[in-house]
Amino acid sequence: MTARPPARFVRQFALTGGRARSSGAPLPFETLIQTTPQGRSAYATLTPEWAAIVRMGESPISVAEISAHLHIHLGVARVLVGDMEHADLISIFAPIVSENGPDTALLERLLHELEAL
Amino acid sequence: MSLKLSDPAATPAPPPSGLGMRPMKIVVAGGFAAGKTTFVDALSEITPLTTEAPMTSVALGVDNAGEVSTKTTTTVALDFGRITLSDQTMLYLFGTPGQDRFWFMWDELSRGAVGAVVLVDTRRLGDCFPAIDYFENRSIPYIVACNSFNGQLSHDVNEVHEALAVPVDVPVLALDARNRAAAKGGLIRLVQHAIRRRHAAG
Ligand SMILES: Nc1nc2c(ncn2[C@@H]2O[C@H](COP(=O)(O)OP(=O)(O)OP(=O)(O)O)[C@@H](O)[C@H]2O)c(=O)[nH]1
Numbered sequence A: 001m002t003a004r005p006p007a008r009f010v011r012q013f014a015l016t017g018g019r020a021r022s023s024g025a026p027l028p029f030e031t032l033i034q035t036t037p038q039g040r041s042a043y044a045t046l047t048p049e050w051a052a053i054v055r056m057g058e059s060p061i062s063v064a065e066i067s068a069h070l071h072i073h074l075g076v077a078r079v080l081v082g083d084m085e086h087a088d089l090i091s092i093f094a095p096i097v098s099e100n101g102p103d104t105a106l107l108e109r110l111l112h113e114l115e116a117l
Numbered sequence B: 001m002s003l004k005l006s007d008p009a010a011t012p013a014p015p016p017s018g019l020g021m022r023p024m025k026i027v028v029a030g031g032f033a034a035g036k037t038t039f040v041d042a043l044s045e046i047t048p049l050t051t052e053a054p055m056t057s058v059a060l061g062v063d064n065a066g067e068v069s070t071k072t073t074t075t076v077a078l079d080f081g082r083i084t085l086s087d088q089t090m091l092y093l094f095g096t097p098g099q100d101r102f103w104f105m106w107d108e109l110s111r112g113a114v115g116a117v118v119l120v121d122t123r124r125l126g127d128c129f130p131a132i133d134y135f136e137n138r139s140i141p142y143i144v145a146c147n148s149f150n151g152q153l154s155h156d157v158n159e160v161h162e163a164l165a166v167p168v169d170v171p172v173l174a175l176d177a178r179n180r181a182a183a184k185g186g187l188i189r190l191v192q193h194a195i196r197r198r199h200a201a202g
């Protein structure tokens, strides 16, 4: 039996043009975004979701936070952010990791910053 | 010291402000009601947020063979917090979803993580086995943190270390998940452990 997905689900995927993900590897949930000058000046012309993200991105904010604040699924937030970067409205700061996680230099920096907290 | 900040393959977009702001993350795992949300709350500068991810029909089919027709979509909720450590580092703490069956979400959260804090309620030691097996099998650095409910542990940490049969180099410690300094101490132990593991691996 194939039931129809709930309306909210449909609406969310409509936001992203029906795609479940942007091209390329999926962005990790902790990926940070920040609004660009272009994003700021385009603000008034943007769809409500894009405008909300441009507003939130005045200081760096993660895909996970965008998802929580806009009440949209993580996968949807991830796609919106990918499309907005494509349109130069935001910059993306992805985590720097190898297959085994962050490298030793980044871990050392993290350790010092935690100790200073 | 090279932080690989200029590696073009690793940096999708140049920072507009010249800041090398980067996110890092730590996974907070453990059995049901072990204190995961409490731990994230103790450290986070924002009120811990909850977000949802849809569970794919594929994952659903695998999960509940025979029950698929009763529920076609479900969501998995996860909570997370944030610590701004500097103008370069934003650290995120992600609590794993309670149900062990959401392994796809564990995979997603663990990808690129510094490591994991496995919280244990020593009255229900066995509840943390799935988490420990998960991180052990994937060689993800983790520590075991016995949450001292009511200031007491029903077993001391050496007993727990033995009972869980985790490798000797894995830190097993006691902490109060409600206490910020204690929770921070747990993160420090984890990062130290991750660094040692890196050095040991050469
Ligand atoms: N006395 C005491 N209570 C605690 C401590 N840590 C957590 N609790 C309580 O234990 C309960 C479970 O804690 P949570 O932080 O919600 O646990 P959790 O692992 O997030 O639980 P789930 O997400 O439901 O699996 C809550 O009522 C907490 O207030 C502790 O160190 N001491």
Ligand SMILES: [Mg+2]
Pocket: B036, B037, B038, B079, B095
């Ligand atoms: Mg919880």
